[in-house]
Amino acid sequence: MTGLIHPVILCGGSGTRLWPRSRPERPKPFLSLLGERSLFEATLARCTGARFAPPVVVAGAHHLDLAEDQGPPDMRIVVEPEGRNTAPAIALAAARLPADAIMLVCPSDHHIADTAAFHAAAEAAAALASEGHLVAFAITPDRPETGYGYIERGEPIDGGYRVARFVEKPDAARAREFLAAGTFAWNGGIFAFGAGAFLAELEHHRPAMAHAIRESVAQGSEEGRRFQPEATAFAAIKAESVDYAVMENTRRAAMVPVEMGWSDIGTWAALRAARQADAAGNVVRGKAELIECRNVMVDSDGPRVSCIGLDDVIVVVDGDEVLVARADGAQMVGKLGGASGR
Template identity: 70%
Template sequence: MTDRIHPIILCGGSGTRLWPRSRAERPKPFLPLLGASSLFEQTLARCAGEGFAAPLVVAGERHVPLVEAQGSPGMRLAVEPAARNTAPAIAIAANLLPGEAIMLVCPSDHHIADPDAFRRAVASAAALAASGRLVAFGIAPDRPETGYGYIERGAAIESGFEVARFVEKPDAETASAFLAAGGFDWNGGIFAFRADTFRRELAEHRPEMAQGVADAVSRGTWEGTRFHPDAASFGRVESESIDYAVMENTRCAALVPVAMGWSDIGSWSALRDARQAQDGEGQGNVARGPVELVDCRNVMVDSDGPRVSCIGLDDVIVVVDGEEVLVTSAAGAQGVGKLTGARSQ
């Protein structure tokens, strides 16, 4: 069991930035946004086969039916009693696995166009993780993006690099400087490490969190393939990301760089870009449903019913979901989560 890589698939969040298609009852990971299968199903597929153990999914109670409906054979599911961000979620998994197990932590809602490149990076990361490193996957940047955190490479080691520093989301000028300088990668939120390494580092840097999750797991119960941590113990755990709790504090951080056609599909403009690369029409347009585009450039229309006709538009996104209609510029798509409809879903 421990000679294989253990995929830990994190299913969290409400997906408000892809409203109105993504709703609380059926958020982004479980939608077929790129191809016939959902982002969650695609994540499971690229973390399966030779060298991989059956996945362990960490999700909230609300999403259990969706996870189990789209899950894979042998999958186990840890059901979070409350949303506590990525560090406690990963800690649940780390406490359910043998210490020497290599964990591959993957968000459930990312797109990777080149799964082979991903698997090669996994092999490199697993080798570093086996030696006691906490490994982040560094995504090769292709633009001065201000919506992602960055990781600066340090000295070359084995199959990767030491981490010089983690950098918060920069302003445009700083992001351009990073791209020009080289040696900076996007932090894609994908990690690899041994279970005991993560438990040790969490205990060093967030001892109360580490103890709280350990208590929740030790007092938890199995119900078939579902694991339920103790709700009272877990409810007292602080909410914090793995970046803040562990990765920015550990002295064991490493980086494996990879160019794999990655996107977090964090906005409608990001989804448009991914669809353009996959199957875009002329002039960069992308259409789903009954759509007619005339003299348009870089326009995406996604309609599940009414016919949508657009003339002379540039960099505009239109989404129709039932009775809800969203119209936004591509530049304004990052603000969709602020809309009343998205917040009240």
């Protein structure tokens, strides 16, 4: 395969399930949750090197300063007039790239432990994309997870497989069936496709969205490294994910299996799993004392936290906000009034 891979980094969402650390004014992608770099900086670093073109970042106006502070000088930014989910965000970036450009679409807030495996999958996916396929990274599951969508493997093709079907988040019983079958993978939201091929599929399956994207980009304006699409045309778009709008409808969907230590860091429990634990499964960041505790995570930016006799509990202190939750209830943190800004 020749030509560069064009990273497209999506900075949408507010990360409410990681409240109180993640807040609207400084959401999850821009936090240093694992190591010294933020998740956004780590994503950009993975997409740097001889095979990669300068990144295109799609971000909302509220987070432009954060993105520019943490991003490289050669980064280009497409400013989302308002949030409309991943399909329009990707389409904006595609419309700003040459039709033959191979896009590597990455969420800005995921963790990948094995960069070499990520690069190998990116090469395989880009090769398939150069042949006209729309390619999903198919992440090998290690547990019957109910919080992710799945991809079923179809017939083999050179460098990967065709996609038999995309499956919505299953219940626990179906997730166990998927894991046992060995033909299902997690859909991590990382994709590769040609910019022109993606826009052609969008035109076929969501013509109104494609038209609005064309109008918004044609009437947009550029200032420095920022491109501002025209807001009125963009506002007419119905919010929809790339999975629903394109990937579940195209006949050219392919998948590249990969094991790369992936996590979407979607909850405090997921972050606990990605951090280094002690022999009792405890994870501590900040000042804390744990006595007879197991599988407890404490994350404090100031006050000392003392825990006795706890099991499978998350404790987070951020300024004047404190969260205490069982790890198996961590999915519900986004429902708290503070997390939603109420």
